Amino acid sequence: MTFSERRFDVDTLPADMRRVYGHLEEKYGEEYGLLFVFTMTTAVELHRAWNMTLLTATVLQEIKDKFNLRMTWNLGVIRLVFRVEDGGHELNRRVPYDYDSEFQDIYYRIAMALVAGQINVHEALLYQREAKHGLHTAKSGLFIRKFPGRLLLYPAQAATCAVIFFNGEWIDAAVAAICGLAAGLIEFALSYAGGQATVLLDVSVGVSTGLIGTLFFRYYHDYGEECVADPSDVDACRYAPCLSAVFLGTLYWFFYGTAFVIGILEIIAGELQCGVTRFIGVSVKTFVLSLGASLGLMLVFLGETGAADAWYASSCNKNFLDGKWWRIPFYLANCVFVLGQYRLPLSQYWRALIVQLVAYEVQFTVIKEMGQVNVEDNLDVAASNLMGAATGVIAAALITWVVNLSGDFFRARLLQEDATNNRRIGDLYFRLLLFLEKAINRCGLGRTSDIMMFDLEKKLKVAQRELKNPNHPRDRIEFPPEEEDVIIDAMVATQDINMWSILMPAVYQLVPGSIIAKLWFSAIFPTDPNQGTTENSGSNSQDSVFANLMVISTSIALGLIIGFAIFQSVVFFVGRSCFRGDRERVEKRKQNQDIMGGMYTAVHDANDDPDSTRHIERMEGRRSLI
Numbered sequence: 001m002t003f004s005e006r007r008f009d010v011d012t013l014p015a016d017m018r019r020v021y022g023h024l025e026e027k028y029g030e031e032y033g034l035l036f037v038f039t040m041t042t043a044v045e046l047h048r049a050w051n052m053t054l055l056t057a058t059v060l061q062e063i064k065d066k067f068n069l070r071m072t073w074n075l076g077v078i079r080l081v082f083r084v085e086d087g088g089h090e091l092n093r094r095v096p097y098d099y100d101s102e103f104q105d106i107y108y109r110i111a112m113a114l115v116a117g118q119i120n121v122h123e124a125l126l127y128q129r130e131a132k133h134g135l136h137t138a139k140s141g142l143f144i145r146k147f148p149g150r151l152l153l154y155p156a157q158a159a160t161c162a163v164i165f166f167n168g169e170w171i172d173a174a175v176a177a178i179c180g181l182a183a184g185l186i187e188f189a190l191s192y193a194g195g196q197a198t199v200l201l202d203v204s205v206g207v208s209t210g211l212i213g214t215l216f217f218r219y220y221h222d223y224g225e226e227c228v229a230d231p232s233d234v235d236a237c238r239y240a241p242c243l244s245a246v247f248l249g250t251l252y253w254f255f256y257g258t259a260f261v262i263g264i265l266e267i268i269a270g271e272l273q274c275g276v277t278r279f280i281g282v283s284v285k286t287f288v289l290s291l292g293a294s295l296g297l298m299l300v301f302l303g304e305t306g307a308a309d310a311w312y313a314s315s316c317n318k319n320f321l322d323g324k325w326w327r328i329p330f331y332l333a334n335c336v337f338v339l340g341q342y343r344l345p346l347s348q349y350w351r352a353l354i355v356q357l358v359a360y361e362v363q364f365t366v367i368k369e370m371g372q373v374n375v376e377d378n379l380d381v382a383a384s385n386l387m388g389a390a391t392g393v394i395a396a397a398l399i400t401w402v403v404n405l406s407g408d409f410f411r412a413r414l415l416q417e418d419a420t421n422n423r424r425i426g427d428l429y430f431r432l433l434l435f436l437e438k439a440i441n442r443c444g445l446g447r448t449s450d451i452m453m454f455d456l457e458k459k460l461k462v463a464q465r466e467l468k469n470p471n472h473p474r475d476r477i478e479f480p481p482e483e484e485d486v487i488i489d490a491m492v493a494t495q496d497i498n499m500w501s502i503l504m505p506a507v508y509q510l511v512p513g514s515i516i517a518k519l520w521f522s523a524i525f526p527t528d529p530n531q532g533t534t535e536n537s538g539s540n541s542q543d544s545v546f547a548n549l550m551v552i553s554t555s556i557a558l559g560l561i562i563g564f565a566i567f568q569s570v571v572f573f574v575g576r577s578c579f580r581g582d583r584e585r586v587e588k589r590k591q592n593q594d595i596m597g598g599m600y601t602a603v604h605d606a607n608d609d610p611d612s613t614r615h616i617e618r619m620e621g622r623r624s625l626i
Contacts, residue, residue: 008125013037020089034121036071038114039063040082041128043073044093045107047080049100052262052500054269058598059111061605062591066115077278101344101352101501102141106131108498118491127492136489138347138447144340147188153340154184154253160334162249167316168242175216175241176249179209183250202285205254206292213246213293214300217314227313228305242316244518247293253341254289256282257511258504260549264557269602290520308525331360335509342505346445351399352502358395359506363388378551385552386559388510393563396503397596400496406433407494414457414490450493452486459483496592500599510556519548561600568596
């Protein structure tokens, strides 16, 4: 197959990157310089999409090893440092991040396609630029990627979170939806203003949530007013909106609960600087949000009663979900809005929804059963988080394996690489894929290029047959530029998916599924005024905050590690005993193992500590230790 020449315009690069490229191109050639540009761009965009830092480093190491790049990097929480040629050139980037499962997956696949030799570096860089401008995103995805379409997600997620995670009822969901819409409008306005205005986001959202939520609590049929005046009035306190459900359901969008878990993972993996910085940073951020909501609460009751009186007078119905048939459907609705926040393509929702449901149900079931026994300790919380995270990893790994097999089949079928794919079973499966893709596109959820891939497969099949026919004048396979774009798109789209892109939303939901978000308000309101105080009650509450935070974050992190380790062990032993395959398949399996290991271990480079690295060479059929 012959492609027209595609060239990436280096003049579009930032000035500092263009300057470094010029030095590298002059000394080592164009390809080497472009590979440096591609590697740095991959790191920046994966970081911007909040890909796991450990995994990003592993992807960069794959590129470095494949093309023998003399390049190092330091991936921090915000600041990224890149060095090339033993520090001869150093570039720094300050990159904020946000949830973006689509870009996590796209930039990961581009890198894997380049490493696999399916595309060249010019095509890879051009594809990155096209992805950045939304040319590879479905129209449905473009709508919720940015404002104002994104505003639809804030109230929906706030309402469902208030009920599912924070013991709210329908009135709490309604108030949380209003607070969520206000929070979305504030973020829209501040992001539009840009610059230093974005620094005010957390405190502005917190105060607005506190004000709106407390106003409804106080004046909704005066239930809140009566509840604060007489906390023993059970009916008034029950019918008043639950402040904790409203506040936490709304602020759920802004609580970066996943960062606690990632910070613990990084610390366990030995990336102490990044892990500790992330853990402290997100602690401060979430506390600012909670303090802002508490200030809003105080302003509504200013000069009349203490904010703590209103906070503790408000009560939630902890049994609201018990026995309800709609609990799981309602949770799945919340999952849909979370995936919208994560910008996952709608056609891929089914992958993440399965992982989210498995992790949630295991966590919910375990804590419900163990909570009846472990009353005086946090082992029920730890066990439920650990098992929920571990089963979520295994579910994500199995789904990734199935999708990857389908991608390998489609790529082989498209390029006519494997004759077995054209047999009856292969034909049936291919028709099934075509039917599903057409259904997705009919619903407006897919991309036009996905259907074009199937049409192009027919043309390629005919062209291959003509090329092999000695009586046919065809001597090469060529396509117009728009169809070449589809083939390159197919080479990228059929690479192995980034498992973290469908696992991260489930981890995100496991954290508030426990009690982590409530801990910050426990520090702000350490004692119930109606229960009296003791000498050490404040310090005990704050100690409990940190203890519970560590139990929750560490148990989820350990669950992820155990899940990864279990799946890797199974793949290793099954692969060694049953599916040895050819050298290419063995290398592919090893690469997948390394990538999965990169989700919970620091990447290994022999140059990190050469004196302690054991180099094993084969000499005359024997292994000698140097």
